[in-house]
Amino acid sequence: PEPIKAPPLLVDGTVVVVTVAGRVCAFDAAGGSPRWESAPESWLRHWCVLRPVSDGDTVAAGDVAGYRGLSLADGAIRWNRTDLGAHINHVAYAQPTVVDGAVVTGFWPQGPGVQAIDLTDGSSRWPCPSPAVAYRNARWGEHMADAACGGIVADPKTRAST
Numbered sequence: 030p031e032p033i034k035a036p037p038l039l040v041d042g043t044v045v046v047v048t049v050a051g052r053v054c055a056f057d058a059a060g061g062s063p064r065w066e067s068a069p070e071s072w073l074r075h076w077c078v079l080r081p082v083s084d085g086d087t088v089a090a091g092d093v094a095g096y097r098g099l100s101l102a103d104g105a106i107r108w109n110r111t112d113l114g115a116h117i118n119h120v121a122y123a124q125p126t127v128v129d130g131a132v133v134t135g136f137w138p139q140g141p142g143v144q145a146i147d148l149t150d151g152s153s154r155w156p157c158p159s160p161a162v163a164y165r166n167a168r169w170g171e172h173m174a175d176a177a178c179g180g181i182v183a184d185p186k187t188r189a190s191t
């Protein structure tokens with residue numbers, strides 16, 4: 030029912046889409062029939078433009094106000110991060126990628142600019158356990174050098190994110 034601004038995800042015969050309001054929907058790729066749906070905690074605090082990503086077991090989707098891990102099989106919530114940054118309407122997002130079981134993404138001007146979130150439990154692998162605290166304590170523009178916009182890809186030789 031809401032617009033979709035992010036590319037869909039196709040994994041193991043399932044198509045996953047995220048609406049701008051944070052609704053995550055999964056469909057059978059062959060016939061289009063609905064498989065499951067997951068609604069965000071707050072409809073008015075999202076502007077989801079990040080593509081969903083998956084390791085084949087967990088789907089990560091959402092935005093800085095609510096980034097969550099869902100079971101690919103049934104949409105059950107595995108974790109929900111609401112501390113990645115402050116809710117603001119003007120955020121530049123770095124499209125995520127999955128590297129070694131973690132989602133690597135970024136939310137500018139929120140700091141730190143690039144983050145790695147473990148797909149199994151939603152914990153921060155790096156650089157800090159509570160980016161929202163770092164953002165609230167930062168001066169405007171402090172994280173400009175760490176800004177990540179556009180796409181993040183993994184180097185196929187080293188598996189490092191660039």
